Amino acid sequence: MNYDVIGDIHGCYDELINLINELGYSRDQNGILNHQDNRKLVFLGDLTDRGPESLKVVHFVYELLENEVALYTPGNHCDKLYRYFCGRDVQIRHGLETTVDEFKALSSNEQVTVASKFKKMVEEAALYLQLADNQLIIAHAGIREEFIGQRHKAVRTFVLYGDITGERHPNGMPVRRDWAKEYTGERTIIYGHTPVKEPRKAGSTINIDTGCVFGGSLTAYRYPEGQTISVPSSMPLVEEKFHTFED
Numbered sequence: 001m002n003y004d005v006i007g008d009i010h011g012c013y014d015e016l017i018n019l020i021n022e023l024g025y026s027r028d029q030n031g032i033l034n035h036q037d038n039r040k041l042v043f044l045g046d047l048t049d050r051g052p053e054s055l056k057v058v059h060f061v062y063e064l065l066e067n068e069v070a071l072y073t074p075g076n077h078c079d080k081l082y083r084y085f086c087g088r089d090v091q092i093r094h095g096l097e098t099t100v101d102e103f104k105a106l107s108s109n110e111q112v113t114v115a116s117k118f119k120k121m122v123e124e125a126a127l128y129l130q131l132a133d134n135q136l137i138i139a140h141a142g143i144r145e146e147f148i149g150q151r152h153k154a155v156r157t158f159v160l161y162g163d164i165t166g167e168r169h170p171n172g173m174p175v176r177r178d179w180a181k182e183y184t185g186e187r188t189i190i191y192g193h194t195p196v197k198e199p200r201k202a203g204s205t206i207n208i209d210t211g212c213v214f215g216g217s218l219t220a221y222r223y224p225e226g227q228t229i230s231v232p233s234s235m236p237l238v239e240e241k242f243h244t245f246e247d
């Protein structure tokens with residue numbers, strides 16, 4: 001199986017549709033989206049929050065999962081929205097407020113539908129994906145080589161939040177270590193979570209969060225071809241949200 005892995009969408013539904021069209025997916029006579037070359041889409045998490053149409057993205061990805069044309073692994077924003085839908089006491093900030101506003105504007109029937117779809121997606125999802133005979137790893141914020149195959153608490157924190165130190169930068173952003181630079185493994189690791197202007201390769205890792213919701217682009221990585229395809233964002237550019245790395 002060949003895969004098209006899609007970076008952090010954050011409610012940018014129009015860009016998602018543009019990218020999927022660009023990748024060559026289309027609907028068959030039964031209205032089911034698929035690819036004539038038998039490819040699958042892979043979503044690496046953070047489907048919602050900050051952007052304009054988070055719940056439309058949820059419905060769309062849910063349909064693809066039901067039709068088995070996509071795989072999904074959650075991000076930190078997915079984890080928090082899941083806890084919100086479970087009625088837990090979560091802080092409605094860092095972008096969750098846009099999704100909650102969309103949710104509250106729905107009828108109670110529509111609320112039940114979208115919440116149960118999303119909960120099912122997250123409950124059935126793996127913390128990270130091991131594909132292509134374990135040669136392709138997809139993890140929201142990345143993963144250390146020695147963590148591959150493990151699922152304990154430290155692995156979960158790393159996969160959802162990255163290699164955080166617990167400290168914060170003066171602008172409030174958590175300090176994240178550059179784990180990808182140290183990665184010497186053979187397996188391909190595709191991740192997102194940290195917005196970069198261009199897809200960032202380091203060893204056999206690639207960060208494909210090109211900050212669509214901050215006015216960058218939405219990027220897909222084609223495996224095994226190793227090619228990236230990006231579509232431009234319709235959102236205003238928020239320059240300070242993009243990270244730069246020393247390679």
Ligand SMILES: [Mn+2]
Nearest residue numbers: 046075076193
């Ligand atoms: Mn994230």
